[in-house]
Every structure is written in C-alpha cells, then in structure tokens.
Amino acid sequence: MANLVKNQNIQEKLYSEIQGVVGSAEEIKEDDLGKMPYLKAVVSKGLRLHPPTHFVLPHTIKEDIVLNGYLIPKNALANFMVGEMGRDPKVWKDPMEFKPERFSGDEYQEVDITRSKEIKMMPFSAGRRICHGLGLGTLHMEYFLANSVRDFKWMGVEGHDVDMSEKMEFTVMMVTPLWAHVSPRPK
Ligand code: HEM
Numbered sequence: 001m002a003n004l005v006k007n008q009n010i011q012e013k014l015y016s017e018i019q020g021v022v023g024s025a026e027e028i029k030e031d032d033l034g035k036m037p038y039l040k041a042v043v044s045k046g047l048r049l050h051p052p053t054h055f056v057l058p059h060t061i062k063e064d065i066v067l068n069g070y071l072i073p074k075n076a077l078a079n080f081m082v083g084e085m086g087r088d089p090k091v092w093k094d095p096m097e098f099k100p101e102r103f104s105g106d107e108y109q110e111v112d113i114t115r116s117k118e119i120k121m122m123p124f125s126a127g128r129r130i131c132h133g134l135g136l137g138t139l140h141m142e143y144f145l146a147n148s149v150r151d152f153k154w155m156g157v158e159g160h161d162v163d164m165s166e167k168m169e170f171t172v173m174m175v176t177p178l179w180a181h182v183s184p185r186p187k
Pocket residue numbers: 051052053055056057058122123124125126128129130131132133134136137138
C-alpha cells in the first residue's frame with residue numbers, strides 16, 4: 001500500500017484494470033482475480049522488494065556439498081537471504097524501483113512463483129519446504145488489494161512522507177507506519 005500511495009500512477013493503472021474486469025459489480029470474486037495480470041504484478045513486485053520475512057526457516061544440509069568453491073558440510077544449518085535476493089542488482093535492473101510492468105506479460109510468466117524453473121526471488125521459499133500457505137497468502141493479498149483499491153483512493157498525507165525504511169521484528173515492519181488519506185471512490 002505504501003508503494004501505491006507513493007506511486008499514484010500505478011494505483012490508477014491498477015484501478016483501471018480492476019474496473020475493466022468487474023465494472024460496478026458488488027463484490028470482486030476469486031475468479032475475477034485471475035483476469036487481473038497487473039494486480040498480480042503489483043503483488044509480486046511488493047513481495048520481491050518487501051518480503052514479510054527476509055529469511056526462511058533454517059535448513060539442515062544432508063550431505064557435504066561444494067557451492068561456488070565453498071564446502072558446505074553435512075549437518076550445517078543454512079539459511080537464505082530472501083530479502084537480498086529480490087534486490088540483487090546482478091539479477092534485477094534498477095532493483096529498488098517499484099515497477100510492476102516488469103512482471104506483466106511474458107516476464108510475469110517467467111518469474112513463476114513456485115520457482116520450478118529458476119529462482120530469482122523466493123518470498124515463500126522454494127523446493128520441498130516451500131510455504132504451505134502460498135496459495136492462501138497470495139489469494140488474501142490479491143483479494144485485499146483489489147477490493148481496497150477498487151473501493152478507496154489511497155493518498156499521501158501532508159507532513160507524513162512515505163518512509164520505506166524497514167526494521168526487523170517477528171516479520172519485517174515499516175519503521176514509520178504508513179499515513180494515508182483513504183477516500184471512497186465513486187460507485
Ligand atoms: C505473504 C504471506 C506469506 C509469506 C511471504 C510466507 C513465507 C514463508 C516462508 C519464507 C517460509 C519458510 C519456508 C522454508 O523454510 O523454506 C514459510 C513457511 C511456512 N508457511 Fe508461510 N508465508 C506466508 C503465509 C502463510 C500462510 C497464510 C500460511 C498458513 C495458512 C503459511 C504456512 C506456512 C507453513 C506451515 C510453513 C512451514 C513449511 C515447512 O517448514 O515445511 N504461510 N512461509
């Protein structure tokens with residue numbers, strides 16, 4: 001939401017997509033979400049830059065392996081820097097830019113969320129221990145976002161610039177909570 005408050009053009013593009021799919025229908029249904037590639041791109045972009053957790057759960061190495069010349073011994077504990085992966089300038093051009101277009105169309109297909117082809121970001125982790133709530137979590141994010149943007153316009157508040165700095169708590173939180181004027185959109 002912070003990125004949509006900061007980038008009103010992206011919020012409006014998202015609103016147009018939602019309007020194009022559901023018009024003035026009372027409720028946005030789960031089936032409608034599948035017809036909204038830009039919505040999915042906005043959610044993916046948010047997860048790439050701001051995964052709720054910057055680490056996965058620790059994993060135990062089952063046998064000695066050599067990775068990039070480094071020995072990772074059996075029984076070592078390994079973790080994955082999920083936050084850093086999504087911001088890696090070797091993988092992502094302008095990594096700190098919030099540009100959902102990057103995930104639209106063919107490129108969106110390319111960055112498959114289950115990471116079966118390649119791993120460029122892994123907010124839900126990857127492989128056998130991938131988050132069991134991936135489907136439910138994604139559905140909730142898309143459903144919440146689509147309904148929040150369809151029914152309300154989210155705008156910044158004077159004197160309260162959107163501050164994207166983060167702090168680590170149980171999950172990663174904003175240092176300065178988001179301030180926004182939320183006004184109903186015309187039906
Ligand atoms: C945006 C929402 C969510 C994100 C980003 C997320 C992310 C993650 C991550 C990174 C892991 C660690 C996986 C690993 O160790 O490799 C994980 C594990 C897990 N998540 Fe989620 N999660 C989300 C929502 C949910 C929800 C809604 C549920 C349940 C309804 C859930 C259930 C689980 C479970 C059971 C595990 C443990 C999997 C295992 O160790 O085998 N998650 N999640």
